[in-house]
């Protein structure tokens with residue numbers, strides 16, 4: 001039996017050394033927020049934070065994560081969806097199908113923790129997640145909304161309008 005620190009708790013798991021962290025989170029610990037998309041570190045839908053660093057859990061093995069390293073999944077961001085990034089996502093209706101969105105939220109959270117007022121370039125560099133529904137403009141607007149101090153639908157709509165007319 002091995003241990004991981006997930007969402008503030010020590011959790012036991014049992015898996016071969018090559019087992020991806022994503023499988024342990026989903027199948028042994030019941031944390032199904034992180035999704036399986038590509039399995040090759042491209043799409044980002046499996047993103048969790050490890051000591052604050054956005055990590056693609058489909059290619060990181062569970063065995064490579066030390067019990068002292070702190071894993072945070074979308075379930076650990078807040079107990080009730082009240083994290084500022086989650087609130088902005090809801091207020092701005094960011095998701096379409098939603099499949100990519102937990103990864104997006106985790107990547108955005110890491111970005112905003114590191115850079116509370118990110119530039120467009122910072123957002124471009126950090127948000128490498130793929131969204132097949134094309135929610136990129138609303139993701140950007142939500143990040144800017146959090147940076148501005150809260151979700152404001154009117155302001156965010158303005159940001160979306162500017163982005164669309166520029167493309």
Ligand code: FES
Pocket residue numbers: 035036037038039040041042043044045046047056057058059
């Ligand atoms: S499933 Fe991990 S990056 Fe796509």
Ligand code: FES
Pocket residue numbers: 095096097098099100101130131132133134135
């Ligand atoms: S919301 Fe559907 S893939 Fe991103």
